[in-house]
Amino acid sequence: MRKPPDLTYGLNELPTPAVLLSAALQQTAIIVVFIYPAILLAQAVGASPSQSAAMLSLAFLACGASALIQSAGRFGIGAGYLAPATGSAAFLAPSLLAVQIGGLALAAGMTIAGGAAMMLFARTLxxxxxxxxxxxxxxxxxxxxxxxxxxxxxxLLITPDQQPPSAGALAVAGVTLAIAVGLSVWGGGALRGACVLVALLAGTAVASWLGLFRLDTAALAGLPLVGLPATGHLGWSFDLALLPVFLVAALANSLKTVGLVTTLQKLNDADWVRPEPRSIAGGVAGDGAATALAGLLCTAAPNVSATNVTIQAASGVTSRAIGYATAAFCLVLACFPRLAALLAQVPGPVIAAVLLHAGGLMLVNGMQLATSRMLDSRKSFVVGFALVTTLAVEAIPQVADWVSPELRPYMSATALGTVVAIGLNAILRIGIRRQMEIVLPARDMPHRELADFVARAGAAWGARRDVLTRVEEQIVWCVDSIAGFGLAEGDVAVRIGFDELRIDVTIAYRGPPLELSQVAPTADEMLTEAGAAKLAGHMILKRATRASVRSRDGGTELRLVFDH
Structure with missing residues (x-):
């Protein structure tokens, strides 16, 4: 793993105390801003102020445990990256449905089941x-x-009274967004590392100055200043009828984690070429463990936060040590309920600006990841239609009212878009051959036809462009060498196979084999045709991951392997 040049502090580097503190506070601030699923769950069960405070504190505890698990990445649980969690939107709708049927105990029990399903899914990835x-x-x-x-x-634009947003609200959002973007682009050191935290504080100050922000002192006065979270509301029950809904939520959370951990891999490695499965499986397992813990604590499920990931790209600070500090701050919040409630009172325009900042960066990361492979018509349709489905649900939220109550949790944009992407990908894989063949004349080789054949195969399989370019160049080199030295009698058959991890190429023809040499020819040997053939065989060995040749009954097969 090579640290990218735009990172100030990489994964295994220890930041200065100032950067460590500010970055951890920033990560914690985002957790506070997006802890709303716990608040909504408490409202749904009609919790008392003390019980609501306990559920909020326990949610911070679950998020802190998630940050600790993901940063540590031990025993196959945790990604080993800075990947804090916030409240899970995917689990919110199923949890609210469970509350309507069987109260908080049922929501908690089914959340445990969802977390267990995520841990099981991680083992099958x-x-x-x-x-x-x-x-x-x-x-x-x-x-x-x-x-x-x-x-x-x-x-930002839809107000409770359905009136246009005020100029003050737009100004607050603009100042917050401008500071976050400005510090991430032009800031340095601790300022860049805390770009979103500084923007949050500045936006809140501007909102207060414009009279758009007032502290709810009555709500704060009713909470203890210091104390361990109450546990009198703990209880669990299960209902098999709700299991499919929670399994879909678990799958949506898992795939979100797969995408975010893959994004973190790219962010931390300048030489990244493919997803590393171990850390991805560990990230999903860690997310499942934190979800199960939240169920045991009878609070809202967490999930690796897209906003916390994008902040790392903006700030250039990805050290996993920040995850441990973030976990410590979450523990502090869990024991200071009044402080947690105070931090949760962030003005709406400030939250809107943070969402716009994070969403824009996440869109770019998603596009880069989705187009890192070649896309044929099948895969283009899968990605495109999943996005269309998401936009349709976001544009017409009344769609959820058109189905039965049992299906409504599936109708969120994230859940439905994810299900469509997975389902279409599975269906449209039907008919994709894992091996393709073309037969061409050795002499007067039609290079364009061969290049088109390789491109079609790579697009159908979703292969990486850079690997396909190497494969195409190597096949052309081999066929030209075979024809140039007069080895082939008639046509040459080129077969390409793919299994996600490597590309296998077999070039078959009638005639003597091409010699593969580990040693380059000497200057004197290069003056002979045998030396030129030796050079061709040497270059084939150097440019492929592995190469071998087999000759039997007058036929020859040249086999090449390229790691993918």
Whole structure:
């Protein structure tokens, strides 16, 4: 892993105390801003002020545990990256449905089941990788980016009284967004590392100065200043009828985590070429463990936060040490309920600006991930239609009212878009051949036809462009060498196979084999035709990951392997 030049502090580097503190406070501030699922869940069960405070404190505890688990990445649980969690939107709708049927105990029990399903899914990821390729993970990240961005637009432009937003609200959002973007682009050191935190504080100050922000002192006075979270509301029950709904939420959360951990891999490695499955599986397992813990604590489920990930790209600080500090701050918040409630009172225009900042960055990350592979018509349709579905649900939220109450949790933009992406990818994989063949004349080789054949195969499989370029160049080199030295008698058959991790090429022809040499020919040998043939064989060995040749009964097969 090579640290990218635009990172100030990489994954395994320890920032200065000032940067560590400011970055951890920034990550914690985002957790505070997006802790709303716990607040909504408490409202749904009609919790008393003390019980609501306890659920909020326990939600901070679950988010802190998630940050700790993900940063540590031990025993196959946790991604090993800075990947704090906030409240999960995917689990919110199923949890509210469970509350209507069986109260908080049922929501908690089913959340435990959802967390367990995520941990089980993590153990099967390596077997199902063909159904969750990078373009699908990128599509999920794009879906999240769309949902986050549109949430910011709605928070800013749609007021409770259905009136146009005030000039003051637009000014607050503009100042917050300008500071966040400005510090991430032109800031340095601790200022860049805390760009969103500084923007939050500045936006809140401007809102207060313009009279758009008033502290709810009555609500704060009713909460204890210091104290451990109450546990009198704990209880659990289960209902198999709700299991499918929570399994879909678990799958949506898992795929979101797959996309975000893949984004973190790219962000932290200048030489990134493909998703690393171990840390992805660990990230999903860590998310599942934190979700199960939230269920045990009878609070809202967490999920790796897209906003916290995008902040790392903006600030250039990705050190996992910040995850440990973030976990400590979450523990402090869990024991200071009045402080947690105070921090949660962030003005609406400030939250809208943070959502717009995070959503814009997430859209770019999703596009980069989705297009990191070649896309044919099948994969283009999968990505495109998943995005169209997301936009349709966001544009017409009344769609959820057209289905039965049991299906409404599936009708959120994130859940439905994810299900469409996965389902279409599985269906449209039917008919994709994992091996393709073309037969061409050795002499007067039609290079354009061969290049088109390789491009079609790569697009159908979703192969990486840079690897396909190497494959095409190597095949042309081999066929030209075989024809140039007069080895082939008649046509040459080129077969290409793919299994997500490598591309296998077999070039078959009638005639003697081409010698593969580990040693380059000497200057004297280069003056002979045998030396030129030796050079060709040497270059084939150097440019492919592995190469071998086999000759039998007058036929020859040259086999090449390229890691993908």
């Amino acid at each position: 390596h077997r199902a990788r063909a159904f969750f390729p990078p373009e699908i993970a990128g599509a999920v990240v794009l879906i999240i980016g769309i949902a986050v961005t549109l949430a910011g637009v709605r928070a």
